[in-house]
Amino acid sequence: xxxxxxxxxxxxxxxxxxxxxxxxxxxxxxxxxxxxxxxxxxxxxxxxxxxxxxxxxxxxxxxxxxxxxxxxxxxxxxxxxxxxxxxxxxxxxxxxxxxxxxxxxxxxxxxxxxxxxxxxxxxxxxxxxxxxxxxxxxxxxxxxxxxxxxxxxxxxxxxxxxxxxxxxxxxxxxxxxxxxxxxxxxxxxxxxxxxxxxxxxxxxxxxxxxxxxxxxxxxxxxxxxxxxxxxxxxxxxxxxxxxxxxxxxxxxxxxxxxxxxxxxxxxxxxxxxxxxxxx
Amino acid sequence: xxxxxxxxxxxxxxxxxxxxxxxxxxxxxxxxxxxxxxxxxxxxxxxxxxxxxxxxxxxxxxxxxxxxxxxxxxxxxxxxxxxxxxxxxxxxxxxxxxxxxxxxxxxxxxxxxxxxxxxxxxxxxxxxxxxxxxxxxxxxxxxxxxxxxxxxxxxxxxxxxxxxxxxxxxxxxxxxxxxxxxxxxxxxxxxxxxxxxxxxxxxxxxxxxxxxxxxxxxxxxxxxxxxxxxxxxxxxxxxxxxxxxxxxxxxxxxxxxxxxxxxxxxxxxxxxxxxxxxx
Numbered sequence: 001x002x003x004x005x006x007x008x009x010x011x012x013x014x015x016x017x018x019x020x021x022x023x024x025x026x027x028x029x030x031x032x033x034x035x036x037x038x039x040x041x042x043x044x045x046x047x048x049x050x051x052x053x054x055x056x057x058x059x060x061x062x063x064x065x066x067x068x069x070x071x072x073x074x075x076x077x078x079x080x081x082x083x084x085x086x087x088x089x090x091x092x093x094x095x096x097x098x099x100x101x102x103x104x105x106x107x108x109x110x111x112x113x114x115x116x117x118x119x120x121x122x123x124x125x126x127x128x129x130x131x132x133x134x135x136x137x138x139x140x141x142x143x144x145x146x147x148x149x150x151x152x153x154x155x156x157x158x159x160x161x162x163x164x165x166x167x168x169x170x171x172x173x174x175x176x177x178x179x180x181x182x183x184x185x186x187x188x189x190x191x192x193x194x195x196x197x198x199x200x201x202x203x204x205x206x207x208x209x210x211x212x213x214x215x216x217x218x219x220x221x222x223x224x225x226x227x228x229x230x231x232x233x234x235x236x237x238x239x240x241x242x243x244x245x246x247x248x249x250x251x252x253x254x255x256x257x258x259x260x261x262x263x264x265x266x267x268x269x270x271x272x273x274x275x276x277x278x279x
Numbered sequence: 280x281x282x283x284x285x286x287x288x289x290x291x292x293x294x295x296x297x298x299x300x301x302x303x304x305x306x307x308x309x310x311x312x313x314x315x316x317x318x319x320x321x322x323x324x325x326x327x328x329x330x331x332x333x334x335x336x337x338x339x340x341x342x343x344x345x346x347x348x349x350x351x352x353x354x355x356x357x358x359x360x361x362x363x364x365x366x367x368x369x370x371x372x373x374x375x376x377x378x379x380x381x382x383x384x385x386x387x388x389x390x391x392x393x394x395x396x397x398x399x400x401x402x403x404x405x406x407x408x409x410x411x412x413x414x415x416x417x418x419x420x421x422x423x424x425x426x427x428x429x430x431x432x433x434x435x436x437x438x439x440x441x442x443x444x445x446x447x448x449x450x451x452x453x454x455x456x457x458x459x460x461x462x463x464x465x466x467x468x469x470x471x472x473x474x475x476x477x478x479x480x481x482x483x484x485x486x487x488x489x490x491x492x493x494x495x496x497x498x499x500x501x502x503x504x505x506x507x508x509x510x511x512x513x514x515x516x517x518x519x520x521x522x523x524x525x526x527x528x529x530x531x532x533x534x535x536x537x538x539x540x541x542x543x544x545x546x547x548x549x550x551x552x553x554x555x556x557x558x
Contacts, residue, residue: 116481191519202417202453205457208490258499262499265466270492272480272488
């Protein structure tokens with residue numbers, strides 16, 4: 001089996017490392033020769049090839065920035081081998097799914113691994129990146145079942161759990177669980193006013209601002225790609241924070257209201273954590 | 280040397296474990312016998328004693344909820360040995376510092392370890408809790424230098440770095456670096472609407488909501504103790520989120536504005552991380 005990876009950054013590089021196996025060939029392409037060079041040096045791929053050659057693989061993982069994903073998929077549609085299955089990794093699925101429907105790309109399985117971190121490039125790629133992670137797939141009605149099956153199999157080999165949902169639900173959900181946290185982390189980090197306050201920063205500050213180090217260009221594209229859903233969750237969060245603040249500013253704040261706020265957060269968090277326990 | 284710990288929860292228990300040493304005796308007291316029992320079982324203290332006996336220690340760490348701290352300090356002021364040094368661990372220092380000035384407690388060093396996590400009780404106490412953490416001290420003008428020195432020495436033994444600042448600056452800084460993150464984590468966690476969305480939660484959601492599991496009663500007390508400063512940081516955060524949301528909702532959002540938002544967060548985060556590197 002030949003695996004092709006288009007886009008050799010943190011995610012593409014990690015897919016390469018996670019799928020390395022003597023039984024198969026992993027080849028990669030990146031528009032930036034230095035990125036391809038780095039991925040090769042770090043053993044993320046067995047070989048760097050041209051886009052044309054990579055498109056002859058049995059399965060292609062496309063791991064490129066959202067802004068170029070659809071135009072690249074259109075190119076791959078022209079170049080791919082007759083049985084090549086293709087999947088992508090972008091964080092917003094509406095645009096990609098619309099393209100797939102329009103292009104009648106039954107060989108294409110839109111995907112989104114819920115993994116990654118704030119350090120970019122293949123320099124930080126890891127074979128363990130996807131272990132235990134959920135890997136969302138949003139096949140369209142046109143996507144061939146066999147294509148979804150092949151991609152799911154490789155995802156499981158990487159240690160991740162494939163989960164199917166439709167593109168619209170996907171975008172609404174990740175607006176809350178991924179895009180909103182990134183915006184909040186950036187807003188918080190930007191509030192760090194000077195060294196004096198930062199001397200007092202402990203583990204909660206560190207964790208809450210971790211992803212603020214992510215690539216600004218990538219997150220601009222993601223935010224624009226999921227505008228309406230992201231704006232909706234932002235509005236809801238602002239409302240919750242304002243309610244808490246207004247209670248604090250009352251002449252005599254009601255401790256029960258504040259406690260109720262923390263309790264509902266705690267209950268929801270404990271429930272989520274329990275749901276995630278291994279069965 | 281005899282160390283006394285009043286309040287044998289997560290923090291008190293961890294202090295006991297961190298200071299265990301054949302050269303000294305670590306004794307503890309907790310108003311709840313089950314809490315004291317648990318701390319003893321987990322080797323957090325060598326002995327459980329009455330408050331009167333614990334007050335004969337050379338140094339006493341008070342690690343109790345904010346709502347009872349001052350009344351307990353007043354009691355300890357009556358019971359303490361003639362040379363006993365006392366320090367506390369509450370997250371808000373204004374009330375404690377005011378009491379110390381009023382009581383002319385020159386033997387008292389207000390303190391606040393920037394450590395801990397969302398799992399409470401001595402069951403989760405750890406000798407490593409304070410390694411590498413900053414431990415803030417806000418001595419009043421009355422606090423004896425020798426008392427601050429003794430407490431600082433023990434803090435360093437636990438692997439933490441003592442740092443001095445005044446109580447007012449402390450409360451303003453931790454409103455941003457600790458209290459705000461806790462409120463935001465709770466608000467986010469409470470938004471987790473059902474299992475469908477939570478299937479898509481990855482590492483950024485997990486980290487951003489980690490501290491939502493903290494004790495609601497404790498965080499209600501902390502929020503009430505630092506009302507004005509916390510409300511101010513909440514208002515600033517709401518403003519930043521609203522700006523981002525309004526840009527998203529424009530007919531044609533300006534990508535440069537969104538990028539600028541993420542960039543300022545990234546720059547601030549990278550700077551903080553670099554400042555924290557070991558010298």
